[in-house]
Amino acid sequence: MPKLPSWLADTMEKVISKIYQVEVVETKMLSNNLKCVTFNGDFLDAKFIPGMEVLFRVNANEYRHYTLSAFDKMQGTCEVIFYLNRQGPGHSLAVNIQKGDSLKLILDRARIKYKEESNQHFFFGDETSLGLYESLGKKVIDEDVEYFGILELQEENLCAIEQLNLLIDVVPSDRNTPAKNAINWMENMHPMCWEMWQNATFYLTGRAKSIQYFKRYLKQRGVSFRQIITMPYWEIGKVGGA
Numbered sequence: 741m742p743k744l745p746s747w748l749a750d751t752m753e754k755v756i757s758k759i760y761q762v763e764v765v766e767t768k769m770l771s772n773n774l775k776c777v778t779f780n781g782d783f784l785d786a787k788f789i790p791g792m793e794v795l796f797r798v799n800a801n802e803y804r805h806y807t808l809s810a811f812d813k814m815q816g817t818c819e820v821i822f823y824l825n826r827q828g829p830g831h832s833l834a835v836n837i838q839k840g841d842s843l844k845l846i847l848d849r850a851r852i853k854y855k856e857e858s859n860q861h862f863f864f865g866d867e868t869s870l871g872l873y874e875s876l877g878k879k880v881i882d883e884d885v886e887y888f889g890i891l892e893l894q895e896e897n898l899c900a901i902e903q904l905n906l907l908i909d910v911v912p913s914d915r916n917t918p919a920k921n922a923i924n925w926m927e928n929m930h931p932m933c934w935e936m937w938q939n940a941t942f943y944l945t946g947r948a949k950s951i952q953y954f955k956r957y958l959k960q961r962g963v964s965f966r967q968i969i970t971m972p973y974w975e976i977g978k979v980g981g982a
Contacts, residue, residue: 770900773824791850804830809871860940863889919953948972
């Protein structure tokens with residue numbers, strides 16, 4: 741979201757109806773720079789769906805999008821996994837948020853939507869993708885269909901996947917060769933996997949260049965354009981947050 745004059749940001753909060761006052765009830769470090777935060781609020785009128793994004797005001801002029809990794813309307817809770825990347829306006833909010841804090845949460849929409857008609861779902865991404873795939877993974881299990889995938893994570897974050905309920909593999913990321921390790925992992929799969937996934941939906945999120953290279957690889961392997969859903973969250977040298 742672009743920067744707004746502080747008076748306009750204040751006005752927006754007065755006219756937007758889907759703003760919820762929430763309290764931080766739990767924080768958990770999944771690694772040194774991945775932080776899972778649970779919020780409590782009155783969400784009985786909220787329309788949560790997998791992949792739902794929320795907005796937090798990170799300073800006087802800016803908001804940042806984050807994807808909910810979990811939600812429970814009846815319990816009045818929702819969860820966000822923050823990537824503490826030490827960059828961008830959202831870092832200060834994420835690193836300093838603690839139990840007992842009170843914030844305003846704006847319910848937005850799902851930019852990546854779960855493809856209901858698909859029986860197989862494949863996830864590719866990085867640290868910024870964890871919340872989305874945690875949410876979609878729960879939906880897949882509820883639907884009793886299949887999912888798998890590969891994430892490129894920084895070395896210090898590889899341990900985080902063990903604390904999440906994701907049936908997904910991880911490889912170390914390399915900023916100089918985006919998607920290379922993930923593609924090498926795909927190349928080492930048993931050939932039957934490609935036969936089994938020929939009708940799968942592929943969700944590609946995270947770094948823009950990684951998505952570009954991984955999408956190109958999938959198309960070379962015969963995956964059709966209609967099977968691929970993409971959403972770039974960031975790129976080196978560009979301001980943003982996810």
